[in-house]
Amino acid sequence: xxxxxxxxxxxxxxxxxxxxxxxxxxxxxxxxxxxxxxxxxxxxxxxxxxxxxxxxxxxxxxxxxxxxxxxxxxxxxxxxxxxxxxxxxxxxxxxxxxxxxxxxxxxxxxxxxxxxxxxxxxxxxxxxxxxxxxxxxxxxxxxxxxxxxxxxxxxxxxxxxxxxxxxxxxxxxxxxxxxxxxxxxxxxxxxxxxxxxxxxxxxxxxxxxxxxxxxxxxxxxxxxxxxxxxxxxxxxxxxxxxxxxxxxxxxxxxxxxxxxxxxxxxxxxxxxxxxxxxxxxxxxxxxxxxxxxxxxxxxxxxxxxxxxxxxxxxxxxxxxxxxxxxxxxx
Numbered sequence: 001x002x003x004x005x006x007x008x009x010x011x012x013x014x015x016x017x018x019x020x021x022x023x024x025x026x027x028x029x030x031x032x033x034x035x036x037x038x039x040x041x042x043x044x045x046x047x048x049x050x051x052x053x054x055x056x057x058x059x060x061x062x063x064x065x066x067x068x069x070x071x072x073x074x075x076x077x078x079x080x081x082x083x084x085x086x087x088x089x090x091x092x093x094x095x096x097x098x099x100x101x102x103x104x105x106x107x108x109x110x111x112x113x114x115x116x117x118x119x120x121x122x123x124x125x126x127x128x129x130x131x132x133x134x135x136x137x138x139x140x141x142x143x144x145x146x147x148x149x150x151x152x153x154x155x156x157x158x159x160x161x162x163x164x165x166x167x168x169x170x171x172x173x174x175x176x177x178x179x180x181x182x183x184x185x186x187x188x189x190x191x192x193x194x195x196x197x198x199x200x201x202x203x204x205x206x207x208x209x210x211x212x213x214x215x216x217x218x219x220x221x222x223x224x225x226x227x228x229x230x231x232x233x234x235x236x237x238x239x240x241x242x243x244x245x246x247x248x249x250x251x252x253x254x255x256x257x258x259x260x261x262x263x264x265x266x267x268x269x270x271x272x273x274x275x276x277x278x279x280x281x282x283x284x285x286x287x288x289x290x291x292x293x294x295x296x297x298x299x300x301x302x303x304x305x306x307x308x309x310x311x312x313x314x315x316x317x318x319x320x321x322x323x324x325x326x327x328x329x330x
Contacts (some may be wrong), residue, residue, distance in 0.1 A: 009260040020119035027126030050089020053126035057141035128201040161208035187228035
């Protein structure tokens with residue numbers, strides 16, 4: 001008997017490998033996948049403007065990165081003693097206007113360099129709902145906890161979403177002509193918008209991406225939203241807020257992601273890196289024993305072996321720390 005509808009994914013004709021340059025941008029789920037890639041020692045940069053929920057915010061971020069357009073002082077605002085821009089997540093807010101400005105512009109410089117000829121872009125879309133600040137007639141990426149009365153809430157049409165995503169694809173391919181672009185819809189449920197409204201929002205995103213995928217050989221869709229709703233389909237795979245997928249669910253999606261987008265050699269290397277990370281997180285009861293020193297030595301040896309397969313994101317720092325620990329005991 002079959003008690004669930006498992007999402008079956010076809011293995012792609014190409015694969016993400018550790019030497020590739022990867023950009024993950026979008027909602028908080030972009031952070032989740034990005035962190036999994038980081039832990040597996042891929043060369044990845046995550047969310048250059050912080051978490052971005054809707055297509056217009058992502059398009060704006062890619063546009064500024066593409067043309068290396070720095071922010072100026074008149075684009076930095078203040079509320080509750082914090083300085084911010086309307087294009088960035090609150091993680092970029094700062095008590096210093098100068099430091100806020102420096103931070104957002106340094107990020108543009110970093111990502112402008114990194115995205116040039118990057119190999120993969122993972123774009124996670126969260127919602128079709130947007131907020132327009134009335135005083136400026138401007139759709140913002142984040143409301144920065146200003147009173148709700150300051151904003152007008154709107155939902156983008158499928159055509160508006162499609163056009164925004166089309167602009168993003170063109171920006172990416174201008175920066176990285178050989179890049180593969182993977183779209184996914186965040187499985188996070190935006191129930192504050194309302195259950196029906198959340199479903200309308202997600203469906204418009206899916207529809208727009210579906211249209212785009214049929215037009216570009218470089219565009220692909222990964223069904224993280226469908227994996228949660230149609231495959232796992234159980235509240236035990238959500239955190240206590242019943243909104244965000246829990247670790248077990250994200251781990252399952254990560255497994256599916258690897259199956260579709262990575263070859264067997266890369267998956268095997270990921271497993272070896274995972275074991276190495278577990279070894280690094282081991283906390284001994286008696287660190288001065290011969291047994292633990294042998295464990296440190298063998299772990300260090302394994303990290304050096306794994307480094308032969310890695311590029312920018314490697315174990316150099318961990319190796320240095322282990323060698324210092326061994327030296328201190330001896």
